[in-house]
Amino acid sequence: FEEGDLSLNYYSESCPRAEDIVKEEVAKLYHKHGNTAVSWVRNLFHDCMVKSCDASLLLKTTNSIISEQTSQRSFGMRNFKYITTIKDALERECPKTVSCADIVALSAREGVLWLGGPYIPMKTGRRDSKESHVDMVENSIPNHNESISLVLSRFQSVGIDTEGTVALLGAHSVGRVHCVNLVGRLYPTIDPTIDPACGEYLRGRCPTPNPDPNEVSYSRNDRETPMVIDNMYYQNLLKNRGLLLVDQQLTSDPTTSPFVELMAANNSYFHERFASALLLLSENNPLTIDQGEIRKDCRFVNAD
Numbered sequence: 001f002e003e004g005d006l007s008l009n010y011y012s013e014s015c016p017r018a019e020d021i022v023k024e025e026v027a028k029l030y031h032k033h034g035n036t037a038v039s040w041v042r043n044l045f046h047d048c049m050v051k052s053c054d055a056s057l058l059l060k061t062t063n064s065i066i067s068e069q070t071s072q073r074s075f076g077m078r079n080f081k082y083i084t085t086i087k088d089a090l091e092r093e094c095p096k097t098v099s100c101a102d103i104v105a106l107s108a109r110e111g112v113l114w115l116g117g118p119y120i121p122m123k124t125g126r127r128d129s130k131e132s133h134v135d136m137v138e139n140s141i142p143n144h145n146e147s148i149s150l151v152l153s154r155f156q157s158v159g160i161d162t163e164g165t166v167a168l169l170g171a172h173s174v175g176r177v178h179c180v181n182l183v184g185r186l187y188p189t190i191d192p193t194i195d196p197a198c199g200e201y202l203r204g205r206c207p208t209p210n211p212d213p214n215e216v217s218y219s220r221n222d223r224e225t226p227m228v229i230d231n232m233y234y235q236n237l238l239k240n241r242g243l244l245l246v247d248q249q250l251t252s253d254p255t256t257s258p259f260v261e262l263m264a265a266n267n268s269y270f271h272e273r274f275a276s277a278l279l280l281l282s283e284n285n286p287l288t289i290d291q292g293e294i295r296k297d298c299r300f301v302n303a304d
């Protein structure tokens with residue numbers, strides 16, 4: 001343990017109930033709005049991948065800040081308002097003690113569990129950024145139609161190897177994709193690498209080639225088990241039913257396809273690899289000790 005490292009149960013002295021409170025709030029939210037659990041998983045990716053697990057993602061646009069949420073890459077992200085619900089519960093118990101960055105991590109850990117995924121022993125002790133890194137988002141989060149080599153190099157730059165990257169994309173075993181991200185593979189003709197029946201289904205979900213960006217039409221990522229983080233994702237890829245190009249390329253590229261086959265065949269193996277890759281991601285370049293601050297409101301830097 002070195003100064004500046006994250007640790008297990010960092011708040012054991014300063015706020016002993018911190019992790020239980022996150023757990024309780026995530027559970028309540030899951031029972032009211034199941035898709036909050038899905039959002040907590042995506043939040044971890046979009047926060048930690050962009051420079052640091054520092055809750056930069058949660059900052060709203062103000063006079064001096066442009067929110068990362070305004071980036072095209074954040075399209076479809078939802079449920080940010082319920083982070084406030086979790087933070088308020090923590091502030092009632094221990095004011096200005098538990099960081100928003102740790103809420104991102106702990107809520108993802110709890111969300112994964114509600115979605116039938118593995119328990120991930122996430123550490124805590126992250127602090128919150130005082131700035132948005134909006135200018136870094138597009139170079140950190142790949143686009144939906146990026147090449148496999150670019151995707152692998154982005155993850156490699158945060159210490160996640162090829163197998164870890166294949167495992168993390170398994171998060172697309174839950175949630176949804178909006179038509180704006182699908183029509184490129186459906187019009188003017190259906191991408192011949194998509195299973196034809198799946199292509200027809202997706203055209204039914206997305207009947208026009210130019211959906212209004214405010215349009216809410218979407219398809220679920222995984223029609224069989226839409227709310228479970230399981231290896232159905234890889235089984236679907238083997239049947240050419242991957243929705244995004246980044247998904248489908250995992251089976252067509254020889255560097256990643258052996259891992260797709262392993263994970264498709266063995267759900268526990270997938271869960272193990274998913275857990276260790278998400279843990280690595282959750283520890284990317286955190287702010288600690290006297291860096292950053294503990295935000296009072298996750299949407300804004302502190303006023304003082």
Ligand code: HEM
Nearest residue numbers: 042045075076142143144151168171175176177178181246
């Ligand atoms: C190459 C990497 C990735 C790309 C290009 C990518 C892209 C996307 C896109 C385009 C969507 C659909 C957005 C929409 O239309 O609403 C999406 C959804 C989602 N992504 Fe990823 N993603 C990647 C990796 C990841 C990782 C590593 C995770 C988490 C570990 C993740 C978690 C999710 C989740 C949970 C959803 C569903 C969100 C919802 O239903 O609200 N993604 N992703």
Ligand SMILES: [Ca+2]
Nearest residue numbers: 047050052056
């Ligand atoms: Ca960040």
Ligand SMILES: [Ca+2]
Nearest residue numbers: 173222225228
């Ligand atoms: Ca699933």
